[in-house]
Amino acid sequence: MARTSGGKEGPLLVCRNVKVSGRRTSLRMEPYIWESLKEICEREGMTLNEICTQIDQRKGEANLTASIRVFIVSYYRTAIGVRGFSENGPSSILRKAMDDAVPLDD
Template sequence: MAGEGKEGPILVCRNVKVSGRRTSLRMEPYIWDSLKEICERERLTLNEICTEIDSRRGDANLTASIRVFIVSYYRTAVGNRGFAEDGPSPLLRRALDDAVPVED
């Protein structure tokens, strides 16, 4: 299968700042592309979205939480019959709430 090595899918490592601290995340190129598209649609930086997800994830792994957020974002968009084209939408907040609920 294309894009896979002996150990499985190829992962891309990138550095991001989460809550002001630098960390590296290893995810598939398609996941990075999806996250970049969401950032562009919502007019947020990669660091801002990762920080928001991090603040909600509790004990869950950050990369897993990002993957779940991406799925939730697009599922919510499909359920809403498309995306808002003119800036931040309720879609972002709903996807975050569904994927990474705030722990009390």
């Protein structure tokens, strides 16, 4: 896990490798973003690679890292709106957050 320093360049970023649609790619995001994404994966019973692949398939021309950040915000905003999280597998929260954050192009 590579890190870049904070300071004048901006916040601390953590670089991690993930597989998106079967191909390996590197993502640089803040530790809090990584922690939030991990929590969502645990709540939804999905792997990091699975969630990143779903976001990638919906993002169109947008940047994957930016799309992940928007997805995380959308997920938690949706959760607040429905008063809690589902404990039984993939939830309507995941689907709604995915649809709001990175809608499929028709």
